[in-house]
Amino acid sequence: MRKTFIWKILRLARTFWEVLLGEIVIVVFKFVRIFPRGRQSTSRALSKIFTFSNSIRDSEYKYEYHTPNWLTFFRAKSLFLKEPETIEWLKHIPAGSVLWDVGANIGTYSIYAGKRGCKVFAIEPSFLNIELLQRNIILNKLNNTIALLPVGVGERTSLTSYFMSSPNLIWGGAHNSVDKNVGAGGLPLENAVEIRGFVFSMDDLSKFMNIEPPQYLKIDVDGLELEVLKGGASVLKGVRSILIEVDHDSHEQSQGLMEILKGSNFILSSPTANNSGPVNQIWIRKD
Secondary structure, three states, rough: HHHHHHHHHHHHHHHHHHHHHHHOOOOOOHHOOOOOOHHHHHHHHHHHHHHEEEEEEEEOOEEEEEEOHHHHHHHHHOOOOOOOHHHHHHOOOOOEEEEEOOOOOOOHHHHHHOOOOOEEEEOOOOOOHHHHHHHHHHHHOOOOOOEEEEEOOOOOOEEEEEEEHHHHOOOOOOEEEOOOOOOOOOOOOOOOOEEEEEEOOHHHHHOOOOOOOEEEEEEEEEOOOHHHHHHHHHOOOOOOOOEEEOOOOHHHHHHHHHHHHOOOOOEOOOOOOOOOOOEEEEEEEEE
């Protein structure tokens, strides 16, 4: 009990220090802008911050990511730690294979796959992540390997609404949704901001946009994975393996995913240890 209390005090102290430091930076920023050419100076400083980058290596490659805030820094540095099953799955995709990364965010895993020789279609609708994703593609010299598709993916193609939770309106933010205001566990997003944008079904992306269908499919769209699968009956016929986030707190979603994938001749190759919350599952084609 005493140790828990001490940790709470330390966390509060850290939060207070972070807020105070942030306020000091803002005061200095506003003060500098008063002087002649102050706006030019602060603009240069912001440009420098935006182009901050960090790299992480394995035994074969160096992966570089722009990290203008704490969340993008975390995503970069946790590349091999946050989802080891995703890294292991990507590592075994043969070079030259076509991968669709649906819900690519800032491209953390798209970059990893691109470095290893995959032809990647990174699909991401968030206006905050799109520019950073493209910058990361350029930074890693993967311009001819990774194509960015700045659209949402869902059950059907339409002009619709994107819902973005207010706490995640930052670079690297997630927990957004397409077509309906729903997040993890089937609950509404917190203080959602609604904007308009295009959503495509996977079948229409392949058929009408002339995009190569995937042999490998990664889907992480924070609670809307079922809708993505519903719009991809034809695409699924050519997929060899799928890594998909499944939210066990939403019985309708988890059961619906299982029915579609089993009906499309996939078997679950990585049963999850726990049956609560969002987890990654890997499905492979039987034949």
